[in-house]
Amino acid sequence: MKADYTIARKHLMKADPTLKLIIKRVGRCALHAVSPREPFEALCMAIASQQLSTKAAATIFGRFCDLFPHRKPTPDRVMTLTDDQIRAAGFSRPKVSFIKDLAAQVLDGRLDLKGLTKLPDDEVMRRLVAVQGIGRWTAEIFLMFRLGRPDILPADDLGLMNAVHRAYGLRKRPDAKRLRKMGELWSPHRSVASWYLWHSLSK
Numbered sequence: 698m699k700a701d702y703t704i705a706r707k708h709l710m711k712a713d714p715t716l717k718l719i720i721k722r723v724g725r726c727a728l729h730a731v732s733p734r735e736p737f738e739a740l741c742m743a744i745a746s747q748q749l750s751t752k753a754a755a756t757i758f759g760r761f762c763d764l765f766p767h768r769k770p771t772p773d774r775v776m777t778l779t780d781d782q783i784r785a786a787g788f789s790r791p792k793v794s795f796i797k798d799l800a801a802q803v804l805d806g807r808l809d810l811k812g813l814t815k816l817p818d819d820e821v822m823r824r825l826v827a828v829q830g831i832g833r834w835t836a837e838i839f840l841m842f843r844l845g846r847p848d849i850l851p852a853d854d855l856g857l858m859n860a861v862h863r864a865y866g867l868r869k870r871p872d873a874k875r876l877r878k879m880g881e882l883w884s885p886h887r888s889v890a891s892w893y894l895w896h897s898l899s900k
Contacts, residue, residue, distance in 0.1 A: 702726040705847070705886035709893070712882050715864055716890060719897045728892045729845055736810035737803060738770050739843040740825075743835045744795050745788065757787035772800035795830025802828055818846055841888045850887040852876040860894040 706726065710717040734742065745761065746754040762768040764778060764786065775783075775796060783793045802808040808828060813821050818840055825836040834853045841849040851857060852873040861879065862870040871879065883890035 701847075702728070702889060705889040708886050709883055709890055713890075716883070716893060719864060719893050719900075723893055723896045723900050726889055726892060728889060729842070734843065735769070736813065736839075736843060737772055737799070739839060740799055740810075740828075740831070740835070741770050741796060743838050744792055744799070744830060746838070747792070747830075747835065760786035761788065772803040775800035776804065791830065795828070798829035799831070814844060818849070841891070846888060848885040848887045850877060850880040850883070850891055852880065854891075856895055856898065857891055860898050864894060864897055 702725075706720055710720055741761065742754075742758050745758040749757070761783065762770060764782060765771065765774050780790070780793045780797075783796060784790065788796065799808070803810060808824060813824065816824070821840055821844065822833070822836045825831050825839060826833065834851055837849050837851040840846040841851070858870050858872070858876060861867070861876060865879075880887050880890070
């Protein structure tokens, strides 16, 4: 179930004075303003985004989409592409193997992407990280943006660490452990809190 933004905003503003100021400054939450991609496409995009800036990842993923009819990546089409074709879009060799392993697991039934919508967060996480190259961060981004889960905190995200560092005036950038501890205050609306913190960097 996607977050109810009105309820989430009220909770966060009451729970955290710093977030209250950010929410007032940033304005309306648009966490799911963009129509969600197909699950396979969303995971391919998440893999493309690993350790890259948003702009660089978007460029590479755009070239990757150009390899598919109607620019829609599908598992069966991925398996017909050579590694060099995918690398030409800008993917590293490891990411090519990640994309191929994802496609293979979807095609042979080891990963039922449609079935993920019915599972709790922890089980979705467990099944996704079984795919080569999909770690906690990638699974959390999928849970947040594709499945619309309301209480996800991607604590390993560098941008989120930087946002918290600046917003809370911390002496040093928080690590994932500290960020998760801080995030307890924002539950059960940590997805919305994360979105506001990310956007606080540009507002």
